[in-house]
Amino acid sequence: MKQFLIFTVKTLVLLFLLLVVLDFLYTTVYLQSSNRGKIDYVYNSAARDYDVVILGSSRANNHFVAPIFAEKGLKTFNYGMSGGHLFEASLLLKLMVERKYKIKNVILETDLNLSNEKRDDGVSSRFLPFIHDSKTICDHFSKETDFNELYYVPFYRYVAFDSKIGFRELYKSARRETTIYLAHLGYYPLGNKKGNMKNNISNLKPLRNKYYEGIKQLCEENNINLVAVMTPMCSNTKGLNYFEKVQNLYPEIHNYEKVVEGDQYFSSCGHLNDTGARLFTSIIIKDFFNK
Template sequence: MTRFIRNILILLGLTLLTLVVLDLVYTRILTHAPANDKITLIKRSSGRKFNYVFVGSSRVNNCIIPSIIEKETGKTSLNLGVESARPHDILTLVKLLVASNVKCDSVFVQADYGFNHLESSTFLEFQAMPYLRQDSILSNHMSYLPDAWALKHIPFYRYAVYERKIGLHSTFAALRRKSPSNLEKTSGCMLLRGQQLLDEYTMPKTISVQNRYCEELEKFAKIHNLHLVYFTSPFMLSVKTKDFMSKLKKKIPGLHDYSRAIASDSLFRNQSHLNNKGAAVFTELLLSDLLTKR
């Protein structure tokens, strides 16, 4: 019986050691590879200065082209759009900018129906996992998850849970990734091509009384002397935006509304996202209407 218990303990010890080693190896590879996500892009930009930083959802990620801005004005910009990002995610990204010593003249925040949401983007979740133990900002951001403690403290658990996004395949891909990565070359921009409309798309009929993360962002920006500029990216004209946008403008004074700025449907990937041609048109519009005035 004693021998049996000893063998069990040895097996458990070896299993734990294996998990610890795997966790260390995955973390080392994923946090040191060329950037393939926006959190790593911020980390890689530590100490740099940008004229403009754009934060928001995929309606930033797919709609703002930094290379056009630099070509036209000579000014640098960084696209930190993350799919499905909400105000909570935007606040965290801005906090990471400051913590990573990334300087910028203006932070452009894309605002829309996301104002109604307090939950966070699952896309930011898996991007944050490799940094969970070494970055208190990301650790605090993920505290809403029911298994937050396990993700942070149990070896390799985070990589097992998010295996589809940061598992073995992603780790080997990170090893093979050349520097600079495609994401680094485009300063964070990820363009969509063609058109694939959704079956149905509507704006919310109501708006939240407030969003505490938007309020926290304003306070954080004031403390750290960040210049925030709010804007709304275009929707197809078939999307009825007038009612919701009029309500949103009351919540966010000074919001620059471009929700109906592009009339041609051919410039859209779907009802709420521009394709590559539309992104170029919209970036030029921002240049002439907003950026060159700063």
């Protein structure tokens, strides 16, 4: 029995040490990566200078054509992330400020994402390789229910989110393979192939969202002009009065939900195709940047 206990303890110690070593190796690789996605592109960067930074979910990523801003002489990057919530957008902006980015304007897609204060596991997991390296990221995750496991258990986060930051992603990061996420200045165009052209957002309720409030405060403290906008939805959507509720809660958010109409401009009910996005972007530039 004594021998068995000794063997068990030794095995557990060796396993723990292996996890520590693997954690260190994975993290070291990710700390050298800056071309896989928008999070490592920011995290492993020095100060950048932008006229316009775009933040939000896929409804930012697919709706704001950054190259059109650039054609107008506005240095722009679209940091919208498909699936992302305001949890991730606010953290990304914190990291930009921490890295001394000079940002004149932030365009923030602020509509459906106001209805929750949750993180998106798929997007937020991309921050986790840096959780021990960054107090900002650590603090941002500190109220999450699984924070103790993510922070204190070696290698846990790489196993829990293997599909996003596991071995496959590690291998591609080590090989410095590029992705499409940084192409077109971060803008991801959608084609004309129709997805779901019906939607129902009747059950959504906008919140006085702490992450939106944090973004507002961060912009104010750093003299960044915040342009918060609601972006278009197709006319087949049920519950479009949600956008009126947003404006009642936050009058400063500009409602552009109806500015592009017609199914020919949509790839799905909640996402403009490239033609619609270009039309929408031109309207935004005219309204906010041609003064």
